[in-house]
Amino acid sequence: MPTYRLNGAARQLQSELHQVKSQAVARSAHLRVVFLAPGAYRIERKEGAAYRSTGAQKTLPEGITFGGDAIRPIGFAPRGTADGGTITLCNDKREGKNVIVSGSTGRVRVTGATC
Numbered sequence: 711m712p713t714y715r716l717n718g719a720a721r722q723l724q725s726e727l728h729q730v731k732s733q734a735v736a737r738s739a740h741l742r743v744v745f746l747a748p749g750a751y752r753i754e755r756k757e758g759a760a761y762r763s764t765g766a767q768k769t770l771p772e773g774i775t776f777g778g779d780a781i782r783p784i785g786f787a788p789r790g791t792a793d794g795g796t797i798t799l800c801n802d803k804r805e806g807k808n809v810i811v812s813g814s815t816g817r818v819r820v821t822g823a824t825c
Contacts, residue, residue: 712773712801712802712803712805713801713803713805715771715772715773715774715801716774716799716800716801716805716806716807717807718771719770719771719774719799719807720799720807720809720820721820722770722771723751723770723797723799723809724809724818724819724820726743726751726753726768727743727784727809727811727818728818730742730743730753730786731786731790731792731816731818734786734787734788734790735786735788735789735790737788738788739755739756739788740755740756740785740786740787740788741753741754741755741756741764741785741786742754742756742761742783742784742785742786742793743783743784743785744761744783745776745781745783745797746767747775747776748775748776749769749770749774749775749776750767750768750769750770751767751768751770752764752765752766752767752768753765753768754783770799773801773802774799774800774801775799775800776797776798776799776800777798777799777800777806777823777825778798781795781797782795784797784811786816790815790816791813791814791815791816792811792812792813792815792816793811793813794811794812794813794814795810795811795813796808796809796810796811797809797811798823798825799823800823800825801825804824804825805825806822806823806824806825807820807821807822807823808820808821808822808823
C-alpha cells in the first residue's frame with residue numbers, strides 16, 4: 711500500500727505542476743508552488759513585488775513526505791519556463807520518487823529516488 715500511495719503522490723504533484731504551468735501561460739502571470747514541511751504545499755501568484763496564496767493548502771497522501779532538506783519553491787513564468795528543481799517524495803518504507811522540473815522548458819517528469 712505505501713508504494714501505491716507514493717506513486718499516486720508523484721502523479722498528483724506532477725499533474726499539479728503541469729496545471730500551474732498552464733495557468734501561468736493562460737493568465738500571463740508568475741505562479742509558484744511552495745513546499746511546506748512535512749507533506750503539504752500551496753500555490754501562489756505574484757502580485758506586485760509579493761506572492762499571495764491562490765487557495766487552500768494541499769496535502770500529500772498519508773505516509774508520504776518530502777525528502778531531503780528544505781525545498782525551494784518552483785516558479786513558472788508567463789512563457790512557460792520554470793525555476794528548475796527536484797522534489798523528492800518518500801514513503802514509510804524508504805522508497806522514493808523524484809519529481810523533476812526542467813528550467814528551460816518547464817517539463818515535469820518523475821523518476822525513482824532513494825530516501
